[in-house]
Amino acid sequence: MTKIFAHRGASGQFPENTMLAFEKGMEAGVDGIELDVQLTKDGRIVVIHDERLDRTTSLKGFVKDTTYDVLKTANAAAGRDRAYSDVKVPLLEHVLEYAEKKEFLINIELKNSVIRYEGMEDKVLEAVKRFKLEERVILSTFNHESLALCGRLAPHIERAVLTSDVLYQADHYIKSIPASGYHPKLNSPGAADEVVRKMRNSSIKVRPYTVNRPEDMKRLFDAGADGIFTDFPAKALALLKDK
Template identity: 60%
Template sequence: MTKIFAHRGASGTFPENTMTAFEHAAALGADGIELDVQMTKDGRLVVIHDEKLDRTTSLTGYVKDYTYQDLKTGDASHRFSEKTGFVPVPTLEEVFDWAATGDFLVNVELKNSIVRYHGMEEKVMALISEYQLQDRMILSSFNHESLVLCRRLNPEIELAALYMDVIYQPEQYIEMIPASGFHPYLRSMSEHTIKNAHQKQKAVRPFTVNREEDMKRLMEAGVDGFFTDFPEKALQLKKTMS
């Protein structure tokens, strides 16, 4: 059965990568939440997609140049400010503390391709262990070297390689990491991608799937899961198709 992941939380209707968006996704009954991790100047893991703060917060400049104390003064309500009021950028620890009380999957994307945050993998692994989330965790990244390091640090954690362009035989490529799945950009995959992956016992979870016709097509093709900004729409469709 196709699993529905709330992309940056229920980010189509609430501010992305905030506790508000994650809590709403969990309340809807999403199978999982997806979030992005960057690191502050003083080494705190914070949940935000962009390397720069400008698009989604009231601050400007790079996450890496802020201490956490300074960063948490920024409003992350983005285009939903009238709906939510002030919303802070959460720490990964804060999200894990909340997630530990639930039973949904958690996909953490390591945002370390543009800024190579030294020590990020070790810190994420330590928190996963502290909150005992190993069995509900998927770590993904566009930085596949980082995934190789994650595999060395913990052979048990589920890993998935993110990619944008068409890759020839991704189900074989990810054996080098090794990862148990891959998360392609929706337009860079086909139904053959799913069939070939399943023959090698690899999971396929494309992003970002917001159109109902794409959701339906993927569910019919037996995709393992997908990431959507509108989990409520996907869950409703899944119910009608089951």
């Protein structure tokens, strides 16, 4: 059965990468959540997608140039309804503390392909281990060197290759890192039905992103995708239930 991941939480309806969005995703009944992490100026692991603060928060500038004490004062629902004016940018530990009391998967995307945050891998792994969530975490990133480093530091934690490009002999490439998951962009050749089936035969878990249209959801369910990342988890769960 295809697993449903709430992409940045239930971000189609609620402010992305916030505790509210994650909680709403869990209320919908998802199998897991997906979130993005970066490092603040003082080395704290914060949950936010963009390198810049401008799009999703009330602040401007780069995450890397902002201390957590400043960042935690920001509203994390920029452009959303005023009802979300008290929503904040969470620390990774806030999400892991919430997850510790539940039973769901957590895909942590390391946002270190644009800005190479020094020591990010160690910090994230330390947090995952501290909350004893190693068996429920999937680490993914577009920075495949970072993924290989995670494999050396914590070989028992699942890793997934994140890509928007075509990979030559993708199954061999993924295993060479080594990783066991493949997260291709929905509209890339990597998310085609025949690739999903081939990867499954290679024991590689395929979870395309970001799958928001019902017709794409149904196609991937039928192809046997191991999971999908969607902004609208309730919609995906309803379709999967009717399958």
